[in-house]
Amino acid sequence: MKASIHDTHFVFRRLHSLLGLLPVGGFLIFHLWENSQSRFGQTHYNDQVVGWLQQLNYLTLLEIFLIALPLLFHALYGLVILYNGKSNLSVYPWQGNLRYTLQRFSGIAVLLFLLLHVGWTRIWAIWEPAIKADLFAHMQGLLIQPSVFLLYLTGLLVSVFHLTNGLWSMAISWGVTTSPRAQSICLGICAFLAVLLSAMGVHGMLGFLP
Amino acid sequence: MSEKIQFRIRRQDTPYSPAYWQTFQVPFREGLNVVSALMMIRQNPLTTDGMKVDPVAWEFNCMEEVCGACTMLINHRPMPACSTLVDTLQQPITLEPLSKFPVIRDLMVDRSRMFADLKRVRAWIEIDGAWDIHQGAPRISPEHWRDNYLYSRCMSCGSCLEACPQYGQMLPFVGAAALAAVRLMNNHPTGKYHRKQRLHAIMVEGGLSDCGNAQNCVQVCPKEIPLTTAIGELGRETTVQMLKDLFGSAD
Ligand code: HEM
Ligand code: SF4
Ligand code: FES
Numbered sequence: 001m002k003a004s005i006h007d008t009h010f011v012f013r014r015l016h017s018l019l020g021l022l023p024v025g026g027f028l029i030f031h032l033w034e035n036s037q038s039r040f041g042q043t044h045y046n047d048q049v050v051g052w053l054q055q056l057n058y059l060t061l062l063e064i065f066l067i068a069l070p071l072l073f074h075a076l077y078g079l080v081i082l083y084n085g086k087s088n089l090s091v092y093p094w095q096g097n098l099r100y101t102l103q104r105f106s107g108i109a110v111l112l113f114l115l116l117h118v119g120w121t122r123i124w125a126i127w128e129p130a131i132k133a134d135l136f137a138h139m140q141g142l143l144i145q146p147s148v149f150l151l152y153l154t155g156l157l158v159s160v161f162h163l164t165n166g167l168w169s170m171a172i173s174w175g176v177t178t179s180p181r182a183q184s185i186c187l188g189i190c191a192f193l194a195v196l197l198s199a200m201g202v203h204g205m206l207g208f209l210p
Numbered sequence: 211m212s213e214k215i216q217f218r219i220r221r222q223d224t225p226y227s228p229a230y231w232q233t234f235q236v237p238f239r240e241g242l243n244v245v246s247a248l249m250m251i252r253q254n255p256l257t258t259d260g261m262k263v264d265p266v267a268w269e270f271n272c273m274e275e276v277c278g279a280c281t282m283l284i285n286h287r288p289m290p291a292c293s294t295l296v297d298t299l300q301q302p303i304t305l306e307p308l309s310k311f312p313v314i315r316d317l318m319v320d321r322s323r324m325f326a327d328l329k330r331v332r333a334w335i336e337i338d339g340a341w342d343i344h345q346g347a348p349r350i351s352p353e354h355w356r357d358n359y360l361y362s363r364c365m366s367c368g369s370c371l372e373a374c375p376q377y378g379q380m381l382p383f384v385g386a387a388a389l390a391a392v393r394l395m396n397n398h399p400t401g402k403y404h405r406k407q408r409l410h411a412i413m414v415e416g417g418l419s420d421c422g423n424a425q426n427c428v429q430v431c432p433k434e435i436p437l438t439t440a441i442g443e444l445g446r447e448t449t450v451q452m453l454k455d456l457f458g459s460a461d
Contacts (some may be wrong), residue, residue: 004413005456014419086378087375088373091287094426096429099424101424103422172423172442174449175445175448177442179442183438
């Protein structure tokens, strides 16, 4: 019988779950921390934060193998998982069920936001070297528009929810939390982490404003 | 005293015919449960429009919430009709067949998939193999017994599956009941000899990893079985089993 590690279904589900945290979730946390340093001003941000990153050796390889491919797998397989469930929140309006539903909707929202976000920064910069040279000014130009600011705020909150609620669900899937008490303590920790990451993200966004 | 209880019942004559609704009234009495109300309707199948119709078909057996046969959607939630008292319900009381199983007739559904899935996950205990496994009465601690007992109360009513967003007629997931059965059998002193086979049986499409942790199952289970605890415990066991399969291990 094909089972366990010989069963692609099981392995893919576990891989999807693992990649959501490492490296994708890890990158999200790093990314928010990185950009929270926008408050130290244009020169510091461009030279120390972005400059430090851009001088890393093998940066493109790291970007492809640590960010793009894991994210792509998680996102595409996430869409497959989406197809394997049907939310029934209207009949069972409970908070666990709400988070189950939001986990799925936030996945789609994150995907759409990332396409826009990566397009506006990383992809656009391929044609427009000025963006890379002064990322701070570019982000300021974007975030100064209220509609873009609102969009980024939504993208931030939705991503943070998806990661932290995913962490809670991961802890059950991998068997870290089993008892209802452990699961509810874990939920508290994840909620705290959500507030922390959101604050860090908003702080970073505000730092770009003049 | 002429207090009346109104029932809206979803009817369906054959597995393939369209469903339709009918309304019935029965006189209220103290302690009336849904099955006894359905019995009164069966005695006098007269709709509120005064139409004489075929009696409503439904299943029941034990009348004490241990067989699961009477489970139906009562006001849109899965509940055992025998132990659900009418005066705890909002009127008109809506009765529908479970939506995740094929309807046979009216409120009767075909839950054979549940039994097929129990077989699929090897939810039985082999007391004989090519050799005799059973060596005298196996002894377990009272704590162990108490934990296992919780899971042994499952009556295959299907409520947990009805409420699960990952379970459906067109979806492969076996659902909480079969997973909890694996938890029970794997912790039985004789059943544990086939622990690995059961774990392997849920490490496939439709198995444990299809759970999305919505945790509706544990809220609707009429037997209050700690289904999400079982799912977490199996998560841990399959993680360990996966590592054993990957890196090798004696058992
Ligand atoms: C910022 C990027 C993302 C991060 C940090 C992230 C992180 C996570 C984490 C940690 C989980 C928990 C895994 C588990 O429950 O075992 C998860 C689950 C999930 N993710 Fe993502 N994810 C991201 C993007 C996406 C995208 C773009 C989609 C695509 C639509 C998606 C769809 C899903 C789905 C459907 C689940 C639920 C899986 C399940 O319950 O079995 N995610 N994600
Ligand atoms: S686990 Fe509970 S809800 Fe599910 S079939 Fe068994 S008794 Fe019914
Ligand atoms: S008749 Fe057996 S559970 Fe209701």
